[in-house]
Amino acid sequence: MCRKEGINPNLYYRWSKDFLEAGKKRLSGDTVREANTDEVVDLKRENSDLKQAVAELYLRNDWLKKSLTGQGVTLDDE
Numbered sequence: 001m002c003r004k005e006g007i008n009p010n011l012y013y014r015w016s017k018d019f020l021e022a023g024k025k026r027l028s029g030d031t032v033r034e035a036n037t038d039e040v041v042d043l044k045r046e047n048s049d050l051k052q053a054v055a056e057l058y059l060r061n062d063w064l065k066k067s068l069t070g071q072g073v074t075l076d077d078e
Contacts, residue, residue, distance in 0.1 A: 002009045 002012050
């Protein structure tokens, strides 16, 4: 097959070994991969949005706690 396709047999066996090793790693749970730039940008944007949402919820929760315990928070403080 190598002769027919004009591939050096050593190269073929190296490719074959690399392929099998990658398969073994994948099957053993090594699922790390490089994310492309678009994915990274999208994930960073989503992360930022989620952090903002958590911060807003925290502030609202804090305001509600203070208003229920009578610590001087009024609607005007919002």
